[in-house]
Amino acid sequence: MLDQFSAFRNAARDAVVSVEVSRSTDRPFKSYRVKQFALKQLKLCDVACDPICIDRSKSHIARDGVDDVLLMFQLAGEVAVGQNDQQFVVRTGDLAILQADSPYHVSYHQPCRRLFMSVPRQQFLPRLNSGIVLPAFRQLHKTPLGRIVSSVMLSVAADANDLDDKDGEVIAESLLDLLARLVRGDTGSGPPVPEMDTTETVDKAFDIMERHFADSELTPTQIADAVGISVRYLHALVSATGTTVGKWLWERRLLACYEALQNPLLHDKTITEIAFELGFSDAAHFSRAFKFRFGLTPRDVRKR
Numbered sequence: 241m242l243d244q245f246s247a248f249r250n251a252a253r254d255a256v257v258s259v260e261v262s263r264s265t266d267r268p269f270k271s272y273r274v275k276q277f278a279l280k281q282l283k284l285c286d287v288a289c290d291p292i293c294i295d296r297s298k299s300h301i302a303r304d305g306v307d308d309v310l311l312m313f314q315l316a317g318e319v320a321v322g323q324n325d326q327q328f329v330v331r332t333g334d335l336a337i338l339q340a341d342s343p344y345h346v347s348y349h350q351p352c353r354r355l356f357m358s359v360p361r362q363q364f365l366p367r368l369n370s371g372i373v374l375p376a377f378r379q380l381h382k383t384p385l386g387r388i389v390s391s392v393m394l395s396v397a398a399d400a401n402d403l404d405d406k407d408g409e410v411i412a413e414s415l416l417d418l419l420a421r422l423v424r425g426d427t428g429s430g431p432p433v434p435e436m437d438t439t440e441t442v443d444k445a446f447d448i449m450e451r452h453f454a455d456s457e458l459t460p461t462q463i464a465d466a467v468g469i470s471v472r473y474l475h476a477l478v479s480a481t482g483t484t485v486g487k488w489l490w491e492r493r494l495l496a497c498y499e500a501l502q503n504p505l506l507h508d509k510t511i512t513e514i515a516f517e518l519g520f521s522d523a524a525h526f527s528r529a530f531k532f533r534f535g536l537t538p539r540d541v542r543k544r
Contacts, residue, residue, distance in 0.1 A: 245269035255285040258300040280412040288353035294346040307341035308358045316499045317352030323375045337376040351505045367420035453492045456521045493519040501541045511538045
């Protein structure tokens with residue numbers, strides 16, 4: 241009888257493209273889930289598991305001949321990704337875009353969940369500007385379009401299997417258009433960004449918000465103090481990205497709860513425990529906000 245890791249490796253090594261799955265730790269490999277489905281021309285795989293390493297080498301590329309564009313949407317956890325001498329960390333809610341015809345390495349140092357999507361090159365690259373270079377990386381929470389794409393990807397992971405062929409084709413085409421626009425960075429001018437040297441300051445503010453969003457007592461004053469700016473300037477910077485501090489934190493917490501409730505690695509935690517750990521302090525208020533945001537109750541999402 242196969243152990244858990246061997247069974248997972250057999251299920252995952254050819255789920256989207258050929259890869260080698262290994263481990264960098266001796267800790268027990270306790271659980272995993274591999275869910276494969278298709279959305280017309282798109283191949284998708286929703287994977288949740290304990291820490292692993294994934295390598296796609298030249299021999300894998302030669303064996304399967306796949307040259308698709310690979311999109312990796314991180315649903316939970318944090319991973320390190322490397323391809324073509326580029327290295328970046330992909331956190332919950334981030335999107336990495338890789339090339340299947342070039343070797344890559346992905347390291348998962350904690351239990352994670354991610355949605356892989358393989359898109360035929362001829363379906364995706366013509367939608368991009370000629371100057372776009374892959375691999376690419378996007379922090380979806382930082383722009384209105386990114387947050388919309390994040391929500392769409394979550395919905396695809398939950399409901400793609402229930403779509404009929406015609407609806408699947410429409411969703412696939414729309415999703416490709418949204419992703420291409422996101423990769424191009426062509427999101428419109430948006431509200432004017434105040435003052436100079438704002439890029440580094442905005443990045444620092446959002447980084448602090450991302451790292452501490454689960455703190456229910458986090459305040460704009462604390463964020464502003466950590467960045468070294470006034471609260472008024474913090475609100476101006478965040479407003480220029482199309483949101484507010486309060487809305488961003490609320491949305492980030494709701495998305496984190498949605499992801500956690502779908503994560504089989506957290507099945508032993510109650511819904512209330514998850515909500516409180518991710519920044520909510522009122523169970524009834526959380527349930528109402530969750531239903532309003534996603535059209536489903538937390539219990540419905542967990543059952544799925």
